[in-house]
Amino acid sequence: MTSFRTLDDATDLGGKTALVRVDFNVPMEDGRVTDDTRLRAAAPTIEKLRELGAKVVLIAHFGRPKGERVPAMSLRPVVEPLSRLLGRPVRFAYDCVGQKAEREIADLRRGDVLLLENLRFHKGEEANDPAFAGELARLADVYVNDAFSAAHRAHASTEGVALRLPAYAGESMRRELEALDRALGEPQKPVLGIVGGAKVSTKIDLLKNLVGKLDQLAIGGGMANTFLFAQGVDIGGSLAEREMGDTAREIIEAARVAGCELLLPLDVVVARELSPDAEAGVRALDRIGAEDKILDAGPETVERLKRAMDLSKTLIWNGPLGVFEVPPFDKGTVEAARHAAKLAKAGKLVAVAGGGDTVAALNHAGVVEDFTFVSTAGGAFLEWMEGKTLPGVAALSA
Numbered sequence: 001m002t003s004f005r006t007l008d009d010a011t012d013l014g015g016k017t018a019l020v021r022v023d024f025n026v027p028m029e030d031g032r033v034t035d036d037t038r039l040r041a042a043a044p045t046i047e048k049l050r051e052l053g054a055k056v057v058l059i060a061h062f063g064r065p066k067g068e069r070v071p072a073m074s075l076r077p078v079v080e081p082l083s084r085l086l087g088r089p090v091r092f093a094y095d096c097v098g099q100k101a102e103r104e105i106a107d108l109r110r111g112d113v114l115l116l117e118n119l120r121f122h123k124g125e126e127a128n129d130p131a132f133a134g135e136l137a138r139l140a141d142v143y144v145n146d147a148f149s150a151a152h153r154a155h156a157s158t159e160g161v162a163l164r165l166p167a168y169a170g171e172s173m174r175r176e177l178e179a180l181d182r183a184l185g186e187p188q189k190p191v192l193g194i195v196g197g198a199k200v201s202t203k204i205d206l207l208k209n210l211v212g213k214l215d216q217l218a219i220g221g222g223m224a225n226t227f228l229f230a231q232g233v234d235i236g237g238s239l240a241e242r243e244m245g246d247t248a249r250e251i252i253e254a255a256r257v258a259g260c261e262l263l264l265p266l267d268v269v270v271a272r273e274l275s276p277d278a279e280a281g282v283r284a285l286d287r288i289g290a291e292d293k294i295l296d297a298g299p300e301t302v303e304r305l306k307r308a309m310d311l312s313k314t315l316i317w318n319g320p321l322g323v324f325e326v327p328p329f330d331k332g333t334v335e336a337a338r339h340a341a342k343l344a345k346a347g348k349l350v351a352v353a354g355g356g357d358t359v360a361a362l363n364h365a366g367v368v369e370d371f372t373f374v375s376t377a378g379g380a381f382l383e384w385m386e387g388k389t390l391p392g393v394a395a396l397s398a
């Protein structure tokens, strides 16, 4: 793993102003935060900086206002839930640079916490404009990035400013990088991957990178239909990217060359339509009817996956095995997730998962707590699985 500076390397922060990039791009409805996972993720870094006597200035984006001051995309609604969480008042400045920000910062005492308005109200943020990065850097003595989930963006607040101030990884960023390294950087072997979700087309780079690193890779979800189709299986009325057949065959060949065993479905759960009342049936691959839609992995497939987990030391998981949002088509995902969680809890498997849908699926299975690590990142987790260097992480390297 490329090494990076953490808060343990920071000395003498007493009385200093720390500019802390957090990801407060949280679910919000009618101006209320409906899920505070990302607020809770930032708390350890804020607490640690307060203990060190720093003045904590939080910077974040919300939504995609594209450089316009869009009132509905203000970060102001975050102040109350964050204050409650930290058990102390959090101040707010209605701009993230310039006089409004500077005045609030000048008023801060050691241990105070201030949140600045949405970075993306300024065009310079997404453009990674040097002048805007300079304005941000002027506000503080040191920079801390605790937003792994935004680290795939080369923006002023994730990259530009990191190059202008002494820069450190926050606690949440550090935990995330360490967990990801345990899963794909220097994992205990054998390593098993599960990649699911709807489309091959959005995960080509990811699949190509993974087959070079894993001992086994199980393919699930809608994208498995494309792989079955590419191998000549009649998938009936199932969703698939039939035009991606060549790509699927390329990935199968790349896996063969790299010695990565691909685990494609052995059997499937089908229904005539995607609805909770639909009559679901199990089909062998040569028994899929013209009107059948594949909606989940079959019991034999799930059994084989569980046995593969038993024989693995590390599991990296992205994407559900079926349409878990519509029971009973959640069964394969839930059963596999519970088995992985049981092994992880017993210390037999390092189980790491990430990606928006995946977190929702693991929550649905009630196993998030028992996994070794579940990343809250979406795009950043995928780009990391693709083997890409994340600009926000690179900028922290020691």
Ligand code: 3PG
Pocket: 023, 025, 063, 064, 149, 150, 153, 377, 378, 379, 380
């Ligand atoms: C996220 O919510 O995934 C991150 O905050 C990144 O947001 P973005 O996709 O708008 O850059």
Ligand code: MG
Pocket: 378, 379
């Ligand atoms: Mg996103």
